[in-house]
Amino acid sequence: xxxxxLDACSGCKRCMLACSFYRTxxxxxxxxxxxxxxxxxxxxxxxxxxxxxxxxxxxxVEFCTLxxxxxxx
Amino acid sequence: xxxFGRYLFIDLTHKRVDVYEVPERIVEKYIGGNGIGAYxxxxxxxxxxxxxxxxxxxxxxxxxxxxxxVPMSSKFGVYSKSPQTMGFTKGFCGGEFGHECKFAGWDxxxxxGSCDRWTHIHIENQRVYFFDAEYMRGFHTxxxxxxxxxxxxxxxxxxxxxxxxxxLVKYACIISDLRxxxxxxxxxxMGSKRIKAITVRGTKLIEPKNPKRLxxxxxxxxxxxxxxxxxxxxxxxxxxxxxxxxxxxxxxPSYNWQKEVFPYAEQVSGERLRERVIKDVSCPGCIVPCGKxxxxxxxxxxGPEYEGIYAMGTIxxxxxxxxxxxxxxxxxxxxxxxxxxxxxxAWVMECYEKGLLKREDLDGLELSFGNTGAVRxxxxxxxxxxxxxxxxxxxxEKASQRLGVGGxxxxxxxxxxxxGHSPRAVxxxxxxYAVANRGPVHCDIRPGLEENNITPLGKWEGKGKxxxxxxxxxxxVNSIIYCLSAERVVGLTLNEKVLDMVNTLMDWDMSMxxxxxxxxxxxxxxxxxxxxxxxxxxxxxxxxxxxxxPSEKGxxxxxxxxDAMIKEFYQAxxxxxxxxxxxxxxxxxxxxxxxxATS
Numbered sequence: 001x002x003x004x005x006l007d008a009c010s011g012c013k014r015c016m017l018a019c020s021f022y023r024t025x026x027x028x029x030x031x032x033x034x035x036x037x038x039x040x041x042x043x044x045x046x047x048x049x050x051x052x053x054x055x056x057x058x059x060x061v062e063f064c065t066l067x068x069x070x071x072x073x
Numbered sequence: 074x075x076x077f078g079r080y081l082f083i084d085l086t087h088k089r090v091d092v093y094e095v096p097e098r099i100v101e102k103y104i105g106g107n108g109i110g111a112y113x114x115x116x117x118x119x120x121x122x123x124x125x126x127x128x129x130x131x132x133x134x135x136x137x138x139x140x141x142x143v144p145m146s147s148k149f150g151v152y153s154k155s156p157q158t159m160g161f162t163k164g165f166c167g168g169e170f171g172h173e174c175k176f177a178g179w180d181x182x183x184x185x186g187s188c189d190r191w192t193h194i195h196i197e198n199q200r201v202y203f204f205d206a207e208y209m210r211g212f213h214t215x216x217x218x219x220x221x222x223x224x225x226x227x228x229x230x231x232x233x234x235x236x237x238x239x240x241l242v243k244y245a246c247i248i249s250d251l252r253x254x255x256x257x258x259x260x261x262x263m264g265s266k267r268i269k270a271i272t273v274r275g276t277k278l279i280e281p282k283n284p285k286r287l288x289x290x291x292x293x294x295x296x297x298x299x300x301x302x303x304x305x306x307x308x309x310x311x312x313x314x315x316x317x318x319x320x321x322x323x324x325x326p327s328y329n330w331q332k333e334v335f336p337y338a339e340q341v342s343g344e345r346l347r348e349r350v351i352k353d354v355s356c357p358g359c360i361v362p363c364g365k366x367x368x369x370x371x372x373x374x375x376g377p378e379y380e381g382i383y384a385m386g387t388i389x390x391x392x393x394x395x396x397x398x399x400x401x402x403x404x405x406x407x408x409x410x411x412x413x414x415x416x417x418x419a420w421v422m423e424c425y426e427k428g429l430l431k432r433e434d435l436d437g438l439e440l441s442f443g444n445t446g447a448v449r450x451x452x453x454x455x456x457x458x459x460x461x462x463x464x465x466x467x468x469x470e471k472a473s474q475r476l477g478v479g480g481x482x483x484x485x486x487x488x489x490x491x492x493g494h495s496p497r498a499v500x501x502x503x504x505x506y507a508v509a510n511r512g513p514v515h516c517d518i519r520p521g522l523e524e525n526n527i528t529p530l531g532k533w534e535g536k537g538k539x540x541x542x543x544x545x546x547x548x549x550v551n552s553i554i555y556c557l558s559a560e561r562v563v564g565l566t567l568n569e570k571v572l573d574m575v576n577t578l579m580d581w582d583m584s585m586x587x588x589x590x591x592x593x594x595x596x597x598x599x600x601x602x603x604x605x606x607x608x609x610x611x612x613x614x615x616x617x618x619x620x621x622x623p624s625e626k627g628x629x630x631x632x633x634x635x636d637a638m639i640k641e642f643y644q645a646x647x648x649x650x651x652x653x654x655x656x657x658x659x660x661x662x663x664x665x666x667x668x669x670a671t672s
Contacts, residue, residue: 010362012355017142026278027140028176029357030228037227040218041251041366041375042168042354063142065295065360 001054001072002034002061004047008068011038015060015069022059034060034069075137075281075578076105080113081179083194083201085266086127086186090201093183102663104575105180106136107551108595110152110163113183115598115667120605124156124258125241125265127187133174133232133271134181136554137578140172140279140358142291144298145556145563147171147356149249154606155257156265157243157413157468158487158512161602162257165516165551167356167364168249170273173230177275188267191239195225196273206269211236213406214248221272229272235408237456238264242466244413244489248405251375252356255410256489256514282580290577295360297570301562304361308353310343311363312379312558315524316387317342322530323626324495327387328442329419330484330616333495333624337392341382345394356556363558369398377401380515383493384415389422390442403449407456412514413468414455416490418448420469420483429478436460484616486513487608494520496619498628500533504540504638507613508652510599516557517596518543521565533634537641542566545592552595553578567592594662597646597654601670609651613639 004015016032024031033052036044061069078100082093095109103109110132122128131153138146149171155162174181177198184194193206209217214235221231230249237245238260245260246253254260281287298304306314319325320338327335339345352366354375364375377385377397385391385400404411418440424430425440432439436454438447438461454462464472470485484491489512496503505518518540522528528539546567550557553574563570572588575581603612615635623629643650647658659668 010353010355010364011357012359012362013357014142014360017140017358020278021142021284024278025284026280027142028276028278029172030176030276031278038354040215041352041373042356042364043352043366063291065299066362 005068009044011042011044014063018059018063081182083184084186104552106150106554111598114152124154131184135171138553140175144360145559148554151254153262157258161599162511164254166254168252170230170249173273178277193270209269229274233270234260237408240458244410246410298562303561311365313343315379324498329423335387340392341386369395372402374402384411388415388419396445413490417469424479498530499523500536503630537638538645541645548592548595
């Protein structure tokens with residue numbers, strides 16, 4: 001499974017864009033399995049995994065350029 | 074597709090909602106964002122309308138990059154006729170609204186007419202709801218956003234105005250999250266339509282035409298950005314890195330531009346700000362977290378950006394970072410455009426220190442430079458149009474005319490207060506402030522080449538042509554739309570990366586020459602809007618102080634230098650000596666439908 005280090009996360013939600021893209025072929029963060037919740041200042045405050053299939057590609061991790069996501073077993 | 078060709082058209086007067094289609098031939102000419110915004114504003118407004126009447130149009134739009142994985146693509150644009158300059162205006166803002174607008178299936182929103190009562194427009198894909206917003210009158214911008222999220226769900230994205238917009242302050246801004254569409258007074262346009270907030274939520278997909286090409290581009294682009302030596306500095310300090318750099322160059326404006334060195338620069342520098350940063354934050358989709366989530370004793374903000382440090386710091390003589398963070402937040406909460414607000418306050422302070430305005434003229438406020446306590450109260454008075462604030466809400470130029478004082482040091486062009494990059498030393502910026510279609514901003518013709526020592530400071534020769542290239546480049550950037558804050562890592566001029574981005578997003582095979590023509594077309598069309606409103610060469614000038622009073626380092630832009638640069642700039646664009654685009658230029662740019670505008 002994937003976990004998020006919120007200290008390293010900047011709230012950019014690229015993981016959500018990437019996940020939605022690989023699940024649907026299009027971009028919409030609403031269709032992402034991983035969710036980063038941010039406050040008004042875009043500061044990440046929590047995350048959740050919703051129907052994450054723990055796919056082997058882990059595109060969410062791949063597109064997190066700040067390396068805030070990691071896969072653990 | 075990375076664009077839909079569909080705009081949501083809302084007529085508030087008749088509560089009519091429609092789909093406004095933008096045909097592909099227009100997209101090929103103007104791309105999106107700035108280009109389409111300028112095009113729609115021109116054709117949907119009539120000459121001479123009152124910007125604060127129901128006839129004015131407010132356009133919120135996106136570009137093909139928004140909502141995709143393309144880095145630095147979070148900005149959206151807003152366009153209207155400005156109540157401050159009475160000409161074309163545009164503003165770009167980071168945050169999630171643009172992405173969500175695309176997720177709802179729209180390239181943008183066109184709003185015309187006005188409401189009888191304060192209204193909140195909610196867009197849910199193709200559905201539009203008009204909710205009563207009387208209960209939010211006087212709400213600060215964060216309070217309004219939190220209330221809307223509480224009522225309609227945390228996942229809505231919001232555009233909102235503060236008390237300044239409600240009270241039609243001529244330089245009121247629009248806020249989204251903690252970011253702003255700062256210049257042009259479009260908060261007042263939104264207020265004149267009695268729209269307190271616009272929210273959106275969408276469940277459509279943005280499906281790129283060529284996904285493989287897009288992902289390949291994204292990967293290459295990420296690598297190029299991270300391999301750039303400037304990226305670490307941008308992440309560490311954001312745009313506030315500029316403070317000490319400009320101070321060392323002797324071009325950090327202070328005390329209403331009486332000086333270009335600030336004795337307390339170090340105290341409000343990026344380095345000192347860094348000590349108060351608790352988090353580096355990104356706009357959505359961005360790989361460079363340049364947002365500085367910083368704290369003061371009683372508040373927090375994202376920033377202040379360089380322009381915030383200029384407007385609420387150096388220009389008003391404030392050397393306290395604690396107070397700067399508070400004022401940065403307060404201007405956003407009240408919905409005041411920060412650069413113009415700083416310009417107005419600095420002008421009042423100089424009037425006060427020179428004895429031209431007394432304490433009794435200013436509702437008892439002691440507005441000496443650096444007195445941030447009095448500034449706090451003044452900002453509130455401006456936003457609510459109380460006492461002296463009512464007059465100052467019109468801007469420093471109008472206030473000076475009505476009070477009959479301080480005209481010799483009003484720092485405005487086209488009625489708007491200038492931004493924080495030195496037009497004395499940075500000659501492209503001198504040109505930029507003078508000619509920019511939306512007034513004296515730093516985002517059309519950028520100061521980066523000179524401030525980064527790529528071309529020398531203080532040299533005006535050839536800067537007319539350079540200025541044109543910069544105006545063309547930013548017009549393209551703002552049509553895609555990607556963030557200008559990233560210029561240090563993407564490039565300070567038009568380059569192959571930008572061309573590649575456009576071609577990838579649109580799945581085109583456009584040449585550099587064709588892309589350059591898009592930029593020329595967009596900037597020329599903005600110009601035509603102003604020509605229709607009666608603007609010409611006479612309006613392209615600089616504040617007297619910049620032309621006549623040298624800085625400590627001896628920098629000054631003389632009228633002769635400015636004239637020469639403007640002449641070269643007009644010629645490079647194919648405009649006549651009055652700054653009016655020539656017919657043959659419009660034909661060369663395939664803008665035949667606008668040739669009537671030049672006669």
